[in-house]
Amino acid sequence: MAYVRPICIRCAIDAQPVRPYGAPLMITSPPPVQPTDAAPVLVLERGQDAVAVDNLIERAFGPGRLAKAAERLREHNHPARGLSFVALADDKVVGCVRQWPIHIGETPAVLLGPFAVDDAWRHRGLGSDLIRRACDAAQEAGHGIILLVGDDTFFIKLGFEPIARGRVTLPGPADSRRVLWRALKAGATDGVEGRVRVG
Numbered sequence: 464m465a466y467v468r469p470i471c472i473r474c475a476i477d478a479q480p481v482r483p484y485g486a487p488l489m490i491t492s493p494p495p496v497q498p499t500d501a502a503p504v505l506v507l508e509r510g511q512d513a514v515a516v517d518n519l520i521e522r523a524f525g526p527g528r529l530a531k532a533a534e535r536l537r538e539h540n541h542p543a544r545g546l547s548f549v550a551l552a553d554d555k556v557v558g559c560v561r562q563w564p565i566h567i568g569e570t571p572a573v574l575l576g577p578f579a580v581d582d583a584w585r586h587r588g589l590g591s592d593l594i595r596r597a598c599d600a601a602q603e604a605g606h607g608i609i610l611l612v613g614d615d616t617f618f619i620k621l622g623f624e625p626i627a628r629g630r631v632t633l634p635g636p637a638d639s640r641r642v643l644w645r646a647l648k649a650g651a652t653d654g655v656e657g658r659v660r661v662g
C-alpha cells in the first residue's frame with residue numbers, strides 16, 4: 464500500500480519527505496468540489512477553512528506561486544483581521560480571497576491575494592463577487608489602498624488601476640503591468656510611492 468504523507472502546503476518546498484524506507488511519496492489534494500444547486504455564500508474565512516483554502520490555492524496556482532514577489536509580502540505576515548473571505552457551497556470552500564497588511568513607502572495599505580475560484584465554479588461571477596466583498600470590507604475597516612499583482616483586464620473593471628512603472632517596488636521581480644492598486648478613499652494614492660513591505 465502506498466504511503467500517503469499529509470503535507471502542509473506552506474512548508475511544501477522546505478519539507479523533507481519522511482516515509483518508510485523504499486515507500487513512494489505521494490502528495491494528495493482533495494478533488495475539486497463539483498457545482499451543486501446551492502448558490503455559494505460569501506463569509507469571512509474561518510480557522511476551519513484554512514486547509515481547504517490552502518488546497519484551493521495549491522490547485523489554482525501550483526507551487527510556482529511561492530516564488531512570486533507577492534509571496535514575500537505574505538511570509539512573516541498575518542492576514543488582516545476581517546478582510547479574508549471564502550465562498551462556501553454546501554459548506555465546502557469553492558472560492559477564496561485573502562488580504563494582508565503592508566506599507567507602500569510610509570503609507571499603510573492592504574495586499575490582496577491569493578484569490579481563486581475552484582475550476583468547476585468559474586465564469587459565474589463568483590470571483591468578481593469575492594473581490595467586491597474584499598474591497599468593501601477593506602473600505603469599511605478604514606483602509607485607503609488595496610494593492611495586488613494580477614491581470615489588468617480582470618481587475619480594471621473592478622476599480623483597480625495600473626501603477627506607473629517605478630512608482631512602487633515589490634520585494635522581488637514582478638511585471639509592472641500587473642501591479643495594480645485601488646484607492647478606497649478619494650486621493651488615497653496621491654503621492655504614495657516607494658518600497659512595498661510587510662506590516
Ligand SMILES: CC(C)(COP(=O)(O)OP(=O)(O)OC[C@H]1O[C@@H](n2cnc3c(N)ncnc32)[C@H](O)[C@@H]1OP(=O)(O)O)[C@@H](O)C(=O)NCCC(=O)NCCS
Pocket residue numbers: 523524576578579580581584585586587588589590591592612613614616617
Ligand atoms: C481569476 C478567477 C478567480 C476568476 O474567477 P471567476 O469566478 O471565473 O470570475 P468571474 O466569473 O467573476 O469572471 C470571469 C471572467 O474573468 C475573466 N478572467 C478570468 N481570469 C482571467 C485572467 N487571468 N485574466 C483576464 N481575465 C480573466 C474571464 O474572461 C471571465 O470572463 P467570462 O466568464 O466571460 O469567460 C479564476 O479564473 C481563478 O481562480 N483563476 C486561477 C487563479 C488566478 O488566476 N487568480 C487570480 C490571480 S490575480
